[in-house]
Ligand code: NAD
């Protein structure tokens with residue numbers, strides 16, 4: 001047995017209003033006047049002075065506003081990298097992602113591809129990255145994915161939806177300012193928050209579980225219950241706690257794996273473009289068989305917040321389209337192994353997945 005030597009985020013700031021300290025955090029990392037800081041910022045903040053006025057710009061620093069309507073693609077990473085290389089004579093001093101999982105993943109991928117040749121699609125997989133990335137910083141503005149702490153950046157490529165998993169992927173610096181999440185729309189808050197909850201359930205019930213993962217997973221689970229069920233927290237407390245739940249949930253799966261909801265949601269995402277958070281919710285809602293307790297509590301949470309999930313996604317799909325989703329899903333071997341054990345192929349048949357997808 002060989003144990004993973006897992007890189008952790010080396011520096012973290014936590015606190016309401018800490019976003020105002022960004023300049024102080026970045027300043028020592030400027031390589032020279034010609035090496036800019038490039039900010040990849042969710043375009044939901046365009047024209048939002050409360051956020052943008054605190055992004056420190058000097059010399060050739062630049063803000064690139066990016067839509068989070070679609071999840072990141074390898075081609076999008078390649079275009080951004082080319083744009084940066086063509087525009088500046090020097091490599092950037094740093095890449096700073098300000099947004100949700102979509103923007104954080106883009107920032108990680110761009111920082112890797114600025115120092116590694118070829119296309120982002122060549123690095124989808126495990127430990128394919130050769131050179132250290134450019135200094136990169138993550139500033140989450142919505143909580144749940146754990147992308148701020150994870151060792152992967154999930155990208156959709158021409159052939160697969162798969163992360164660039166490497167020791168160079170994690171951020172060098174993370175700034176956690178829960179106040180940045182105050183205007184997240186309620187539905188989205190629930191979907192992305194449930195990503196964290198589902199990470200906990202999948203990690204805590206998985207066959208890969210160990211004391212490391214369990215300690216983080218239990219904490220995240222406890223926080224999720226407080227936030228989504230107990231209904232005793234102020235908005236501020238809830239924002240603070242969800243940001244830490246996301247972190248702990250991410251740490252929990254770092255040393256274990258996710259499970260059935262993620263494996264099946266990847267299929268929906270690949271074929272239909274269903275986004276990660278809502279996709280996980282749509283799938284998890286039908287997984288009583290695998291996670292009886294977890295699904296029961298999920299339904300209580302949905303009810304408590306009046307959340308109606310989209311229905312009938314797979315209603316008009318062809319056999320070929322079902323097959324594509326099933327292929328993508330079955331390709332997530334470690335997820336299935338974690339969820340149901342080494343003999344998972346005997347339990348998770350194509351027919352079973354088809355029947356489940358047909359319910360969604
Ligand atoms: P997101 O980044 O896609 O954002 C969802 C929506 O919320 C967008 O419309 C965005 O504009 C909006 N939004 C974000 N912050 C806001 C704010 N403060 N105020 C108002 N609106 C705001 O959502 P997400 O769920 O955080 O991320 C999903 C992505 O994360 C997927 O691409 C998924 O693959 C990825 N992911 C990555 C990891 C990882 O470990 N790298 C883990 C899980 C998910």
Ligand code: ZN
Nearest residue numbers: 145195199276
């Ligand atoms: Zn997830």
